[in-house]
Amino acid sequence: MMAEFRVSTRARIAxxxxxxxxxxxxxHAGIRAGLCNVFVPHTTAAVIVSxxxxxxxxxxxxxxxxRLVPRDGGFRHAEGNAQAHILSVMLGVxxxxxxxxxxxxxxxxxxxMLAEFDGPRERSVIVSVAPE
Ligand code: ZN
Numbered sequence: 001m002m003a004e005f006r007v008s009t010r011a012r013i014a015x016x017x018x019x020x021x022x023x024x025x026x027x028h029a030g031i032r033a034g035l036c037n038v039f040v041p042h043t044t045a046a047v048i049v050s051x052x053x054x055x056x057x058x059x060x061x062x063x064x065x066x067r068l069v070p071r072d073g074g075f076r077h078a079e080g081n082a083q084a085h086i087l088s089v090m091l092g093v094x095x096x097x098x099x100x101x102x103x104x105x106x107x108x109x110x111x112x113m114l115a116e117f118d119g120p121r122e123r124s125v126i127v128s129v130a131p132e
Contacts, residue, residue, distance in 0.1 A: 007123045019112045034131040035098065036098075041124055047115065
């Protein structure tokens with residue numbers, strides 16, 4: 001079972017909590033227990049699991065990633081968004097998450113986030129759910 005939804009990002013770099021949308025896709029799939037794959041078909045974005053309670057965690061994460069991979073790092077890529085390509089590869093474009101009771105079996109403080117590194121733009125998120 002596969003579903004797709006879109007997310008409009010509003011900044012060059014941002015984290016957008018998509019836990020609700022992914023859980024809605026899992027519920028729509030009607031699978032009580034199994035595995036959920038979340039995938040973004042993009043080369044300048046990523047999907048991650050991170051803390052969703054304190055927004056400072058996300059701010060710290062993005063600030064630290066920008067220090068690790070500076071935007072003007074002397075890259076050759078003429079489009080000017082090499083930083084975004086590198087961060088997409090570092091964080092990854094898909095996640096496998098357990099499904100239990102018809103929803104994601106996340107930890108208390110975990111949320112699924114779309115990481116935008118070259119926004120603002122519209123992103124697609126593809127959710128595939130397989131029964132156990
Ligand atoms: Zn590029």
